[in-house]
Amino acid sequence: MINHTDLGDKPFTHFRALQALIIKGDISLAGYRKNKIYGTLTCKAGKRINPENRIFFKDEDEAINAGYRPCGQCLPGKYKEWKAENLVKPQPSPTKKEQFNWQNMALFTTNSKDNILPYDGITNYYGQVVDTARADRYRDILLDTIQWKNDEAVIFGRHIITKRKVAWYGDEGYSYTYSNTTKHALGWTKELLELKALVEQLTGQQYNSCLLNLYHTGDEGMAWHSDDEKALGKDTSIASLSFGAERKFALKHRVSKHPVALMLAHGSLLVMKGTTQTHWLHSLPKSKKVTAPRVNLTFRTMV
Numbered sequence: 001m002i003n004h005t006d007l008g009d010k011p012f013t014h015f016r017a018l019q020a021l022i023i024k025g026d027i028s029l030a031g032y033r034k035n036k037i038y039g040t041l042t043c044k045a046g047k048r049i050n051p052e053n054r055i056f057f058k059d060e061d062e063a064i065n066a067g068y069r070p071c072g073q074c075l076p077g078k079y080k081e082w083k084a085e086n087l088v089k090p091q092p093s094p095t096k097k098e099q100f101n102w103q104n105m106a107l108f109t110t111n112s113k114d115n116i117l118p119y120d121g122i123t124n125y126y127g128q129v130v131d132t133a134r135a136d137r138y139r140d141i142l143l144d145t146i147q148w149k150n151d152e153a154v155i156f157g158r159h160i161i162t163k164r165k166v167a168w169y170g171d172e173g174y175s176y177t178y179s180n181t182t183k184h185a186l187g188w189t190k191e192l193l194e195l196k197a198l199v200e201q202l203t204g205q206q207y208n209s210c211l212l213n214l215y216h217t218g219d220e221g222m223a224w225h226s227d228d229e230k231a232l233g234k235d236t237s238i239a240s241l242s243f244g245a246e247r248k249f250a251l252k253h254r255v256s257k258h259p260v261a262l263m264l265a266h267g268s269l270l271v272m273k274g275t276t277q278t279h280w281l282h283s284l285p286k287s288k289k290v291t292a293p294r295v296n297l298t299f300r301t302m303v
């Protein structure tokens with residue numbers, strides 16, 4: 001690995017030293033130190049990099065061993081392969097024995113799972129934590145009993161009403177402001193309290209509110225955002241339960257744009273915590289293939 005700045009301090013000396021190293025075979029690829037991306041020496045994106053952040057590699061092995069990934073612009077084939085490998089695959093459903101046992105909640109102690117983010121945050125996918133029969137029941141009861149309302153927001157001065165429906169439940173007296181609208185929490189229902197107890201048991205964290213989303217079909221989704229409102233405090237933990245249609249959940253690093261995606265199974269739990277909201281955006285992409293509804297519960301702690 002050779003730093004651009006090691007090649008002399010004048011553009012001409014840089015150029016000469018670089019040419020000599022390329023001819024000798026000591027340099028064949030360039031890298032961007034900040035985002036840990038490597039690409040060809042002629043890559044247009046690479047040439048815009050500040051000299052302090054530009055480095056050079058002898059070959060691909062050296063770049064990969066240093067933790068760099070291929071550039072999407074000049075190495076699209078290799079980038080695609082890398083992306084396919086880095087897309088988090090859905091975890092196998094637990095066996096009958098591993099499934100949530102309502103009578104014996106202690107079966108699930110803090111079940112910490114692998115972090116699906118490569119850096120700058122912690123997001124754990126627990127897979128299915130409510131067995132299918134119970135998850136079916138929760139989906140149906142939540143669809144019927146939650147006071148679903150179309151979400152309203154004021155964005156760039158325009159009043160927007162979404163097709164997706166939302167509801168906001170929590171400990172008494174909580175109100176929540178986002179996208180310039182204020183919501184007042186409704187009191188917990190029996191099922192929400194049961195599910196809150198379950199996620200508290202699984203994550204070892206307490207939550208005082210829950211924002212629910214209802215996506216009628218794959219035609220409804222949620223755009224890129226992070227849940228970094230002040231009311232949630234710093235490094236908040238958000239526990240997200242999914243019931244109904246399986247949907248893709250995507251995360252993207254704010255700076256490196258590193259993508260991570262996974263499918264959220266019926267009855268599954270995903271937890272975003274640590275610095276996830278500071279460094280990563282997330283979204284629920286729309287999908288033409290999904291025709292069934294999905295109910296999502298995000299348990300949060302308002303400070």
Ligand SMILES: O=C(O)CCC(=O)C(=O)O
Pocket residue numbers: 211213222227240249282283284296298
């Ligand atoms: O539906 C989901 O899984 C994501 C919901 C979400 O990001 C949110 O409510 O902030």
Ligand SMILES: [Fe+2]
Pocket residue numbers: 225226227282
């Ligand atoms: Fe979110």
